[in-house]
Amino acid sequence: MTRTAVLICPGRGTYNKAELGYLSRFHGDKADLLAGFDAQRVDRGQETVTALDGADRFSMARFSRGDVASPLIYASALADAQSLAEDIEVVAVTGNSMGWYIALAAAGALSDQAGFEVVNTMGGLMQSQLIGGQLVYPCQSEDWQLDLVAKAELLSKVDEINQRAEHDLSLSIDLGGMLVLAGNEAGLSAFEKTVPVLQERFPMRLPNHAAFHTKLQEPVAAEGRARLSADLFRQPVKPMIDGRGQIWWPGANTVEALWSYTLGTQVVEPYDFTRAVQVAAREFAPDLFIITGPGTTLGGAVAQSLVQINWCGLSGKADFKARQADNPVVISMGDAEQRKVVTP
Incomplete structure (x- = not known):
């Protein structure tokens, strides 16, 4: 029996000490995917994603940098998105903040490697300018x-x-x-x-x-558009819900509009993740909300967004915890036990 799911991709702040080694722990079978990411980093004179993931120790000063955290989170999340059990049908994809870039790749609007180029470029620009x-x-x-x-x-x-x-x-x-x-x-x-x-x-x-999703990021957005061509983008295969709660249906918008939103509006205007989750719930009524790794911190925000609209009778934290214990609806792939629910 098929289980329908909305896939949710995390943003910055989700690759922490507990996540060190995430790629080697869960994705030893994705050497080709990771090799492509590593090659992009080598071409830019950057430390590879696999080397960062395999570091001996975690340092917040090092791993919270945009040019380090962003590619690690992208690689971990996209690899998770490609590891779901065969009985799961992803009916829509969304993400939080930087997770929008990952959602684009998970939904097919960017290739795996183009998505990495976008994330690595924007993460580097954010870090080099670090505005606010x-x-x-x-x-x-x-x-x-x-x-x-x-x-x-x-x-x-x-x-x-x-x-x-x-x-x-x-x-x-x-x-x-x-x-x-x-x-x-x-x-x-x-x-x-x-x-x-x-x-x-x-x-x-x-x-x-940095001061993400505000006018202070206009220089970063402009530089991102200068470096990242609309040619990188294509029509999504799956519907995507953006940071305004708008649904991007496959074939319903131009690639240029998607590029403009992603490297313009999305960078400099507030990101309403709450609304994105609520639209996903109301429009797609999935069996599951699957949050890719790394990390597990986004689960609370997803649950709170659902409680606010009384989704399936969930009216508070106690209700949600009871539902999770009996028949989980929010699955965090960064949690080893929950991961088993949605992977082979």
Whole structure:
């Protein structure tokens, strides 16, 4: 019996100490795929993906860099997408932030190698320019009840700070019950001083992250378009849901429009991952939401996005945990046990 699934690709921050060796652990059978990625890195004078994955130790300063994290995450996620059991039918693909680039390859809009070129190029540009930064702050209760009033107040504070002279701050990613904010140092610091500390860790700065999905990235977007031709892109084989919740149906849009969104709009405007997940749920009604590795941190945001629309009666964290224990609907391939549910 076929199981339908929406495939979800992760973004930055998902290849951490626990993920070191992910490719060798799970994808020893994909030497040809990885060799192509390694060849691109060698041509640019960069350390290969397999060498990075095989490092003796993990260093946050090294592995959180855009030119290191991005290719590792892409290789891990795409290899996972190509490892699903035969009874799983992927009905749509989406991703979070950088995960959009991976989704393009998983859905066929970029070849495996073209997708790596896009990710490696954009990751390198982000790192070399490193414009601004990001932080995370919750707008929900600990039982995953979205506080719409608190969310509106937080976004109002963001707007007010952004109006100050020499302060840049705006929404970067709507991430389930979390807001990812991005801006320059003045804007981020002003927000940190204005809000209470929650759960002893928020607001939380994200190391080596730039002000993704904001106007501050316009120079990066322009350089990306200059280096990456629309010829790299093609029509997707699977429907894709982007960072606005728009569905890109196979054959329904031009390749030029997809290139323009990917290396323009998507880079400089907020990314609504919450909406992408909710559109995927409502439009495709899958049996499973499969999150490729590496890492398992995106599972919470997917679950929170589903709880917000009461998907299949899920009304909170307790409901979701009970459902997962009985008949899991969100599968993180970065979790060794959950991985067994969707791989041969």
